Amino acid sequence: MDRLLVTTTEREQMVNITHSVQAMIRSKRWINGTMKLFCPHTTASLTFTEGNDPAVGRDFLGALTRSIPYGGGWNHSGNAEAHVKSALVGHNVEIFVERGQILFGSWQGVFFCEFDGPRPREVWVKWFGC
Amino acid sequence: MDRLLVTTTEREQMVNITHSVQAMIRSKRWINGTMKLFCPHTTASLTFTEGNDPAVGRDFLGALTRSIPYGGGWNHSGNAEAHVKSALVGHNVEIFVERGQILFGSWQGVFFCEFDGPRPREVWVKWFGC
Amino acid sequence: MDRLLVTTTEREQMVNITHSVQAMIRSKRWINGTMKLFCPHTTASLTFTEGNDPAVGRDFLGALTRSIPYGGGWNHSGNAEAHVKSALVGHNVEIFVERGQILFGSWQGVFFCEFDGPRPREVWVKWFGC
Numbered sequence: 001m002d003r004l005l006v007t008t009t010e011r012e013q014m015v016n017i018t019h020s021v022q023a024m025i026r027s028k029r030w031i032n033g034t035m036k037l038f039c040p041h042t043t044a045s046l047t048f049t050e051g052n053d054p055a056v057g058r059d060f061l062g063a064l065t066r067s068i069p070y071g072g073g074w075n076h077s078g079n080a081e082a083h084v085k086s087a088l089v090g091h092n093v094e095i096f097v098e099r100g101q102i103l104f105g106s107w108q109g110v111f112f113c114e115f116d117g118p119r120p121r122e123v124w125v126k127w128f129g130c
Numbered sequence: 131m132d133r134l135l136v137t138t139t140e141r142e143q144m145v146n147i148t149h150s151v152q153a154m155i156r157s158k159r160w161i162n163g164t165m166k167l168f169c170p171h172t173t174a175s176l177t178f179t180e181g182n183d184p185a186v187g188r189d190f191l192g193a194l195t196r197s198i199p200y201g202g203g204w205n206h207s208g209n210a211e212a213h214v215k216s217a218l219v220g221h222n223v224e225i226f227v228e229r230g231q232i233l234f235g236s237w238q239g240v241f242f243c244e245f246d247g248p249r250p251r252e253v254w255v256k257w258f259g260c
Numbered sequence: 261m262d263r264l265l266v267t268t269t270e271r272e273q274m275v276n277i278t279h280s281v282q283a284m285i286r287s288k289r290w291i292n293g294t295m296k297l298f299c300p301h302t303t304a305s306l307t308f309t310e311g312n313d314p315a316v317g318r319d320f321l322g323a324l325t326r327s328i329p330y331g332g333g334w335n336h337s338g339n340a341e342a343h344v345k346s347a348l349v350g351h352n353v354e355i356f357v358e359r360g361q362i363l364f365g366s367w368q369g370v371f372f373c374e375f376d377g378p379r380p381r382e383v384w385v386k387w388f389g390c
Binding site for chain 3: 038040067080081086088091094124126
Binding site: 034047048049050053055056058059060062063064066067088089090092094096098103104105107108111128130 | 171
């Protein structure tokens, strides 16, 4: 297993990790296969979204908070709403790779979703060649 | 990598692609393994749901729009709400295959979720035998 | 394909299946690889969340029901809201395994999410060594 380190700088943040993922593929010399990313945190997630306009990430975080608000009314004390967001958005993403390049649609990026930062975080990685 | 083409005909639409997926398995002569489907779009997703009653798909789209409404209040201009839905529902699904057949529960189908159509769309596919 | 049996005891319930998953790894003598879990039900899901405080699971179920309420207003009759929750939370999770042990973050557990129980349920499992 390999690790990508992500240092978040805000309470809630969408961090575009596409460049770090591509750099890992290059440094490991992975050519054809699939790269599995796993988020080992219960108040963070991984997802794909539009990588060009950071407003999309703010809209995503804002929409989640409208449905899953901060503050009272939770059973778990402290960061309950961050746990709920994390369980909903999910922890596994998988990226197809060919000829050493990520296969993404034109606008796609892969994002680390921080719901309870700022913190040092990790993304765990496994590679399966094919 | 292989491709499934999906032509959506409405702004928002749940397209049951189960038959196309099974046809690809047959034409490729895939027998035992796992089929990875990836949605390369930032305003569409993939998921599993009830394949017999189309009302379920309408309920799914309706529930998303109640929480993530059209119209004003977004930072990204245009189709922000479609990006939010796409990032929430997700882009990776994986289907177990044995003896050339999809392994699904009795009521399951695999669906392409269109949030900003109508458009020609693709689903990207990788096969891992076992 | 292997199966884990889960008997749910409530209408909505988060069942921590981490111990059953680890027991399967041990009994199958799986050492290094990735374990794919699939939920073959359209009114249930799989996800990761905090495994120590059961209040987190209650908060997750409560937040989903606030956005996706019981009762009228659905097109599908009966358990529409359970189908919507299931399609949103998802059916595939994947667990990294090394030296026969699940690789999880400190607080993580893997959960079966029941949205229309109580019922006998299954989780389907495929192992890919590496």
